[in-house]
Amino acid sequence: MDTCKVLAVETSCDETAIAIVENGKRVLANKVLSQIEIHKVFGGVVPEVASRHHLEGILPLVEEALEEANCTLDEIECIAVTNGPGLVGALLVGVSVAKSLAYGLNKPLVPVNHLAGHIYACFLDNPVEFPLVALIVSGGHTDLIYMDKHLSFEIMGQTRDDAAGEAFDKIARAMGLGYPGGPVVDKRAQKGDASAIGFPRVFLEKGSFDFSFSGLKSAVLNFLHNSEQRQEAINVDDVCASFQQAVVDVLVDKTIECAKFKGVDNVIIAGGVSANSGLRKSIEKRCNEEGLNLFRPSLSLCTDNAAMIATVGYYLYKAGVRADLELNAYASMPLG
Missing domain, CATH: 3.30.420.40 (ATPase, nucleotide binding domain)
Known part of the structure; x- marks a missing residue:
């Protein structure tokens, strides 16, 4: 060859x-x-x-x-x-x-x-099969893409405002956790209670595969501001865990629904936020429950x-x- x-x-x-x-x-x-x-x-x-x-x-x-x-x-x-x-x-x-x-x-x-x-980072580590649905989630992008063959991309959904990774960075900055926000929020979330604070999950109109995280970001910022005004102690780990779970729930639900809508058995997650431990665990669990094949790049990719x-x-x-x-x-x- x-x-x-x-x-x-x-x-x-x-x-x-x-x-x-x-x-x-x-x-x-x-x-x-x-x-x-x-x-x-x-x-x-x-x-x-x-x-x-x-x-x-x-x-x-x-x-x-x-x-x-x-x-x-x-x-x-x-x-x-x-x-x-x-x-x-x-x-x-x-x-x-x-x-x-x-x-x-x-x-x-x-x-x-x-x-x-x-998307193709996954092809370096896995024998990826078509057709598939790919979730690209990073600091600047949150997209759902359908592919039935190489180099064929159909956009199923995009973010209408903040990308998921952008929301992580802004919430981390508001709590003084530093940059980049994604890894530190993920680390703190592992020590927190994801059910401690009922942050909203925004799914938009029925049948839409688009994303919106600006409302969630505002809800977290308002929670932090109100807690400060009332001089209430803020459990940073719980805030991180509750915020992260709200993001992950939307990402995973929409990805699974998109895969069902297109009738595919193969799902890819890619982009910087695909390294998030909460996302990786949640989507693996859902894919196993739904009988879907999950492909993820190694953390370095x-x-x-x-x-x-x-x-x-x-x-x-x-x-x-x-x-x-x-x-x-x-x-x-x-x-x-």
Whole structure:
């Protein structure tokens, strides 16, 4: 079998990532340069700061990936790059480097949608089967996608306001728990009582697979404010557990209902929030009860990385998808 090595570039937010993946499955190198400690002092990602650090770290990371993969640039079949959605300045750095590599090496350039990357992270760890329903849940996105084959994406539901991960970050910030909020809320939730506070579950109109977490976020903020005004002690662990359970209940219920609606037996969860222990346990339990097959990426592949981009890039390359050197940041391959 012929080998196809894809070098992928991912700079959609605050992770500088380079990977080399063979035939869409075998990860030869997956390098990630995190900026979490840099942005912690700001309480969130500062786009200009993120862009500057991408610029400083990306070329050395390419060299590290090639060394780890024990291959040369001549052995690379194509260059895949995330060109949206994400922070425009951050994307611009990655797209510019990818275009330069493609031009200098005379290699094909393949544009990749970041959300497709999260779905395909599961393909690196699992023998995923079609048709399937995928829940993509992260700091910027909460989406339900139906796929009946490779590269076929039907959007079943999206967030109408705050993404789930965004709500985690805002609640963590309100309680002074730091950034990023998701991991620390999850950790505190494991010590709390999820039934202590009756935060709302918003399911929207009957038959909708869309999400809305702004009302839940407001309910938690109001609870914190009112408790402070009444000078009542706040059990942070209980707040985290009750809030997290309210998010998880909606995510899991809508995903299962969407799978039933489309008549599929296979469910994927992906994206940064798919690392949440409460979500992983709850959806595994529901899938077992409903007789559904659940696929999840390993924890290292839940957050932004370039291996997932290389995997999508491989399938796009084989499908004949190419971009010219006029490729723009944020003009991403569409989902749906």
